[in-house]
Amino acid sequence: MNAPQIISLGCRMNIAESERMRAMLAGEHNLVVVNSCAVTGEALRQTRQAIRRARRDHPTARLMVTGCAAEIDRDTIGAMEEVDGLIANAAKLDPRSWNVAGEAAPLAPARTRAFVAVQNGCDHACTFCVIPQGRGQSRSLPVTAVLREIETHLAVGAQEIVLTGVDLTSWGHDLPGTPGLGVLVEAILAAFPSFPRLRLSSVDGVEIDPALFDLLAHETRVMPHLHLSLQHGADLILKRMKRRHARADAVELVSRLKALRPGIAVGADIIAGFPTEDAAHHAQNLSIIDELGIVHAHVFPFSPRPGTPAARMPQLAREVIKARAADLRTRAADTRAAWLQSLVGETLPVLAERDGTGYAPNYARVALPDGTAAGSIVNVTVREVREGLLV
Structure with a gap:
């Protein structure tokens, strides 16, 4: 194996970090890195499966694991016989952790879109989530550093930049003057006036500042695609998740945006079978797909993570969770199919x-x-x- 193999699991944040590691480790031979995910119990299972598969495919390689599972489930992952070593999540982009030379320019992108991580960590405490344990507190990349990274991606041919983060819309809260994400997007568009496409990854609707809303509604270079960290359509379940929005907040946000930019496509993360969810809550989860017109749905069957408050709540039977996830996926697929058909002729x-x-x-x-x-x-x-x- 002449070049390192980076196996990226989970979120777009991991994809962005994997691309940076790929450039940083370009001179390393016979190396496999699993950039792991631990957002759910299923994600941890998939991480362990990926590690075993990587060892079978590369029996003589040095196999290192980083990412959230290597942080949150350090003992479990470190005890696997396939693993040669762990790299702390906070240190995986530090060349010293890998004993390699300093910063490297990005390689020609594996995709024509480049994922740029502008924020890391999370200051919130959703009852189902362990990510703050794996990522730490929210930290923002300063504007100048973001522009510098985007410039390097554009230089090797990227046509679209995707801004990503663990809690993307909290960007700037820790910087002087606490700027909103709209300030960063405006700076990117001003710095690269001929750059054609800027896309946002998952956002928290209640954190969308007025400048960002205006850009989503009117700026043609900001793609008409809003992916909400929604999680559920029932207010009581949202409260038990310790989310900071109500159903009506999401409905109002999407209605305002669609009134100004009718072609905007809405995506959302939705959890099926959260503890205490009853049939009425599930019906509200299904109906939010219709009400928002969600055409890019990511449906997650609830999977308890030890150490989280949700893991101590009354759990639903696995077969019920699985059936409700199937219901959500069917409803989302029907909504998406109708939307795709509406684009014929355009x-x-x-x-x-x-x-x-x-x-x-x-x-x-x-x-x-x-x-x-x-x-x-x-x-x-x-x-x-x-x-x-x-x-």
Whole structure:
């Protein structure tokens, strides 16, 4: 193995950090790094599975594990016979942790989109979440550092920048003057006036500041795609999760945005089968998909994490959780199918990936004609929907 293999699990934050590690470790040979996730019990299971698979595929490689599972479940992961060592989550982007030279410029991106982590950690205490234990308190990358990193990605051909973070919309709360995320987005757009596409990863709706709202509503270079860290559609369950929004807050936010930018596509994270959830709560979870028009749904069956308050609450039976997750996925798939069908006949500017598909501004995936150059933005008229892709 002539180049290190980075296996990234979990969130877009991990994807962004994996790309930086890939550049930093480019000169290392026979190295496998598993950048792990521990957000749920299922995520931990998948991390352990990935470690075992990596060892089978690379029996002589040095296998290192970092990420949230290596922090939160350090004893469990460290005891696996396949693992040669652990790197603390907070130290994984420090060259000294790997005994390599200093900062490295990004490699030519594996994707035509570059994920830029502008914030890390979380100051909130959602009852189901262990991520603050793995990531620590919220920390923001200063504007100048963000611009410098984006410049390096643009220099190697990235056509779209995706801003990401553990709690992205808390960016700036720890910086002088406590700027909102809108300030950062405005600075990026001003610094790179010819740069075509900026996308936000998951956001907390109650933290969207007025400047950011205005950009989402009116700025064409900010993609019309809002992914909400929603989690549930029932107010009582949101309260038991210790979320800071009510159902009505999400409905109002999306209604205001759609009134100003009708084509904006809404995504959301939704948890099925949270402790104490009854049939009425589940019905509200289903109906929020319809009310918000959620077309990019990430449905998570609840999985208790030891040490969290939710793990001590009355649990639902696994078969009930599984059935409710299936209900949510079916409802979301129906909503998405209708949305995709509504795009037939439209002409969309699509950023071509290397696999023959690409993404429209609204994050719809499009099958592209043979020979479309990766990294190009091409106008495509949609003729049909086939197997979940616009054609």
